[in-house]
Amino acid sequence: xxxxxxxxxxxxxxxxxxxxxxxxxxxxxxxxxxxxxxxxxxxxxxxxxxxxxxxxxxxxxxxxxxxxxxxxxxxxxxxxxxxxxxxxxxxxxxxxxxxxxxxxxxxxxxxxxxxxxxxxxxxxxxxxxxxxxxxxxxxxxxxxxxxxxxxxxxxxxxxxxxxxxxxxxxxxxxxxxxxxxxxxxxxxxxxxxxxxxxxxxxxxxxxxxxxxxxxxxxxxxxxxxxxxxxxxxxxxxxxxxxxxxxxxxxxxxxxxxxxxxxxxxxxxxxxxxxxxxxxxxxxxxxxxxxxxxxxxxxxxxxxxxxxxxxxxxxxxxxxxxxxxxxxxxxxxxxxxxxxxxxxxxxxxxxxxxxxxxxxxxxxxxxxxxxxxxxxxxxxxxxxxxxxxxxxxxxxxxxxxxxxxxxxxxxxxxxxxxxxxxxxxxxxxxxxxxxxxxxxxxxxxxxxxxxxxxxxxxxxxxxxxxxxxxxxxxxxxxxxxxxxxxxxxxxxxxxxxxxxxxxxxxxxxxxxxxxxxxxxxxxxxxxxxxxxxxxxxxxxxxxxxxxxxxxxxxxxxxxxxxxxxxxxxxxxxxxxxxxxxxxxxxxxxxxxxxxxxxxxxxxxxxxxxxxxxxxxxxxxxxxxxxxxxxxxxxxxxxxxxxxxxxxxxxxxxxxxxxxxxxxxxxxxxxxxxxxxxx
Amino acid sequence: xxxxxxxxxxxxxxxxxxxxxxxxxxxxxxxxxxxxxxxxxxxxxxxxxxxxxxxxxxxxxxxxxxxxxxxxxxxxxxxxxxxxxxxxxxxxxxxxxxxxxxxxxxxxxxxxxxxxxxxxxxxxxxxxxxxxxxxxxxxxxxxxxxxxxxxxxxxxxxxxxxxxxxxxxxxxxxxxxxx
Numbered sequence: 001x002x003x004x005x006x007x008x009x010x011x012x013x014x015x016x017x018x019x020x021x022x023x024x025x026x027x028x029x030x031x032x033x034x035x036x037x038x039x040x041x042x043x044x045x046x047x048x049x050x051x052x053x054x055x056x057x058x059x060x061x062x063x064x065x066x067x068x069x070x071x072x073x074x075x076x077x078x079x080x081x082x083x084x085x086x087x088x089x090x091x092x093x094x095x096x097x098x099x100x101x102x103x104x105x106x107x108x109x110x111x112x113x114x115x116x117x118x119x120x121x122x123x124x125x126x127x128x129x130x131x132x133x134x135x136x137x138x139x140x141x142x143x144x145x146x147x148x149x150x151x152x153x154x155x156x157x158x159x160x161x162x163x164x165x166x167x168x169x170x171x172x173x174x175x176x177x178x179x180x181x182x183x184x185x186x187x188x189x190x191x192x193x194x195x196x197x198x199x200x201x202x203x204x205x206x207x208x209x210x211x212x213x214x215x216x217x218x219x220x221x222x223x224x225x226x227x228x229x230x231x232x233x234x235x236x237x238x239x240x241x242x243x244x245x246x247x248x249x250x251x252x253x254x255x256x257x258x259x260x261x262x263x264x265x266x267x268x269x270x271x272x273x274x275x276x277x278x279x280x281x282x283x284x285x286x287x288x289x290x291x292x293x294x295x296x297x298x299x300x301x302x303x304x305x306x307x308x309x310x311x312x313x314x315x316x317x318x319x320x321x322x323x324x325x326x327x328x329x330x331x332x333x334x335x336x337x338x339x340x341x342x343x344x345x346x347x348x349x350x351x352x353x354x355x356x357x358x359x360x361x362x363x364x365x366x367x368x369x370x371x372x373x374x375x376x377x378x379x380x381x382x383x384x385x386x387x388x389x390x391x392x393x394x395x396x397x398x399x400x401x402x403x404x405x406x407x408x409x410x411x412x413x414x415x416x417x418x419x420x421x422x423x424x425x426x427x428x429x430x431x432x433x434x435x436x437x438x439x440x441x442x443x444x445x446x447x448x449x450x451x452x453x454x455x456x457x458x459x460x461x462x463x464x465x466x467x468x469x470x471x472x473x474x475x476x477x478x479x480x481x482x483x484x485x486x487x488x489x490x491x492x493x494x495x496x497x498x499x500x501x502x503x504x505x506x507x508x509x510x511x512x513x514x515x516x517x518x519x520x521x522x523x524x525x526x527x528x529x530x531x532x533x534x535x536x537x538x539x540x541x542x543x544x545x546x547x548x549x550x551x552x553x554x555x556x557x558x559x560x561x562x563x564x565x566x567x568x569x570x571x572x573x574x575x576x577x578x579x580x581x582x583x584x585x586x587x588x589x590x591x592x593x594x595x596x597x598x599x600x601x602x603x604x605x606x607x608x609x610x611x612x613x614x615x616x617x618x619x620x621x622x623x624x625x626x627x628x629x630x631x632x633x634x635x636x637x638x639x640x641x642x643x644x645x646x647x648x649x650x651x652x653x654x655x656x657x658x659x660x661x662x663x664x665x666x667x668x669x670x671x672x673x674x675x676x677x
Numbered sequence: 678x679x680x681x682x683x684x685x686x687x688x689x690x691x692x693x694x695x696x697x698x699x700x701x702x703x704x705x706x707x708x709x710x711x712x713x714x715x716x717x718x719x720x721x722x723x724x725x726x727x728x729x730x731x732x733x734x735x736x737x738x739x740x741x742x743x744x745x746x747x748x749x750x751x752x753x754x755x756x757x758x759x760x761x762x763x764x765x766x767x768x769x770x771x772x773x774x775x776x777x778x779x780x781x782x783x784x785x786x787x788x789x790x791x792x793x794x795x796x797x798x799x800x801x802x803x804x805x806x807x808x809x810x811x812x813x814x815x816x817x818x819x820x821x822x823x824x825x826x827x828x829x830x831x832x833x834x835x836x837x838x839x840x841x842x843x844x845x846x847x848x849x850x851x852x853x854x855x856x
Binding site for chain 1: 733734736747750770
């Protein structure tokens with residue numbers, strides 16, 4: 001016997017459902033009126049036609065146990081989960097008291113982080129990866145609950161949805177993927193998305209995965225399906241897909257006009273399937289409610305909406321002076337080595353050894369640390385460069401493990417896992433090489449957005465390591481250095497050490513810090529003698545502190561990563577040949593940037609050469625040069641020069657690589673030109 | 678023999694087919710019962726039932742059938758003969774072609790009905806259908822979208838078949854009526 005049907009469901013429950021559905025629909029229909037009155041809510045995706053499944057999603061959500069990742073059409077789902085109409089309107093009209101983001105995120109993105117109704121991207125389906133990540137934490141910490149994620153059927157065309165379902169199936173994670181199938185992705189019909197009209201069946205070959213089909217327009221079928229899904233996911237510790245067949249009664253959103261691509265017959269057809277009216281008819285037909293009783297509920301919903309509207313309209317607007325808040329959280333503040341220099345000398349370690357030792361030390365220091373990535377732990381192998389060697393043996397496969405070859409999954413599940421508890425800190429190898437990171441850029445963007453978008457409520461504690469750069473004869477796909485491309489995205493710290501000690505010190509600070517850090521490692525230096533240095537066991541380096549690797553008064557050479565070593569060699573050559581003293585500044589941190597150290601050097605030398613491995617055109621040096629041109633022009637006695645790679649990919653043959661990547665010859669020539677200027 | 682012809686009178690295609698079926702049976706043989714307002718008593722009143730339904734979306738019963746099913750939870754259809762017709766679209770919905778027939782068939786069978794009016798799937802092209810069981814359609818399948826010219830002929834043949842099957846004494850004395 002089904003748990004819920006029109007005859008056996010108690011009247012109080014039916015009344016509550018009808019109230020929520022009526023209130024939700026009234027709100028859904030009222031939303032566009034705010035835009036007409038220029039009060040906001042410029043993006044609204046109506047949910048009408050999804051009523052059954054959305055009511056059910058909210059009803060089976062267990063506050064305190066579950067995590068819910070709603071998409072932009074889930075208005076009734078969050079209302080059913082307990083959010084108030086006032087909270088929904090505050091988001092819709094982007095007030096300062098909007099729970100999602102204080103007006104920062106788009107309207108129709110409802111969340112209540114306090115209850116773990118999560119704040120998600122507009123790129124729907126990306127939150128499936130977060131659901132898988134938080135479910136991984138639930139399993140690790142023996143937490144009873146589920147992660148529920150929701151979106152339309154078109155999102156299943158996205159690779160990250162596939163990655164999430166595959167990963168959840170492989171790891172046996174209690175995730176409920178709710179696919180609200182209304183037949184359209186904006187104006188794109190299902191036939192243009194996938195060959196299988198029942199899109200969930202595309203995943204029918206996955207192991208450890210239950211697929212439930214239900215009528216998302218029917219309250220009882222949806223309630224039974226979602227109840228079964230939650231119980232099954234917890235009992236069997238497996239993911240469940242619930243495909244709910246819905247209709248979209250309205251347009252995709254208020255920027256869409258569905259009459260341009262749907263005929264009258266279709267519009268009449270979907271209206272005839274209106275779930276709210278069906279539910280109402282059934283309440284009357286089966287004599288569970290009288291007409292008067294239903295009208296009373298409708299009147300109450302109307303009154304409650306009106307009161308919520310009044311309150312929300314009176315709420316304050318966001319303060320534009322706060323826009324710079326919550327870009328990055330405060331990092332861990334190192335205290336042991338305030339000047340960023342090891343206090344003593346000793347035996348030198350390579351960068352690989354320094355990174356490996358620091359990871360192990362930090363994992364001993366904090367039991368809530370995790371590491372995963374591609375190829376990072378299989379018996380004696382600990383990463384292609386041995387950075388994670390021995391870690392799985394020491395910390396176990398629940399804390400240190402291989403990820404599938406799916407970069408977005410690696411980053412997205414890190415983001416998700418961090419949502420479970422802020423005490424969690426995750427280190428990921430985002431890709432085997434930086435060159436392979438591009439598929440994960442979507443999740444990189446999400447990581448950079450979280451803190452700002454949630455108005456400071458959430459930030460993922462992630463150290464994203466990438467073996468970067470060339471000078472190894474690696475060609476186009478093993479030589480890329482991607483800091484220039486990523487530095488334009490606010491919300492990530494970017495560090496790029498050149499020496500073993502800084503690599504260790506910055507890694508420790510990254511792992512201990514709140515927030516998201518991109519940790520770029522010049523792989524050509526992993527085992528180089530030049531980059532080896534003495535590394536104290538407790539060494540730590542603050543973010544945003546450049547290091548003067550060689551002091552000088554005649555020229556400021558600003559660099560980082562692989563080219564630091566080239567610049568030091570050139571500075572030595574300039575000194576020996578001409579007696580010039582070039583100051584070599586190793587930035588170490590690109591974001592935050594140590595303008596203080598740079599400016600002090602420029603005031604002293606009045607000449608600047610910026611050197612990096614990345615392309616000159618639009619490379620990070622362009623930003624440094626621009627800052628100096630704007631803020632330090634009066635101190636400059638010569639044009640700022642930049643040396644970097646040509647605006648080409650990196651060639652494989654050694655003579656091609658040499659012709660493309662910056663070498664000592666080019667650096668020397670540019671430095672000499674400046675010094676003679 | 679009393680035949681109750683149950684379908685949604687507010688529809689266009691299904692209603693049009695139902696009226697043709699009624700005409701084929703001849704005057705005063707089959708009563709039309711609008712499913713929108715039907716009750717359990719209506720089903721109990723007929724020894725022979727013909728039910729018509731289209732298939733909505735990706736294989737669902739239309740709301741008007743969906744809404745009455747809970748009411749029929751205690752309905753006893755044993756000794757009653759039930760025949761089903763339905764509409765489908767082979768090209769537009771080849772993966773759930775005329776599923777409504779199969780869903781309704783399950784509902785009626787679970788209430789003890791004797792299903793009659795099976796037809797051959799020859800002449801139809803589709804991928805999957807809940808209406809198909811053991812190589813036969815569980816009722817009359819019509820595709821007005823893609824095979825409109827065959828509709829009348831199919832109806833005639835089916836009604837002729839039903840007249841015979843309704844006469845057959847499969848279940849005892851109550852089925853010995855002559856139409």
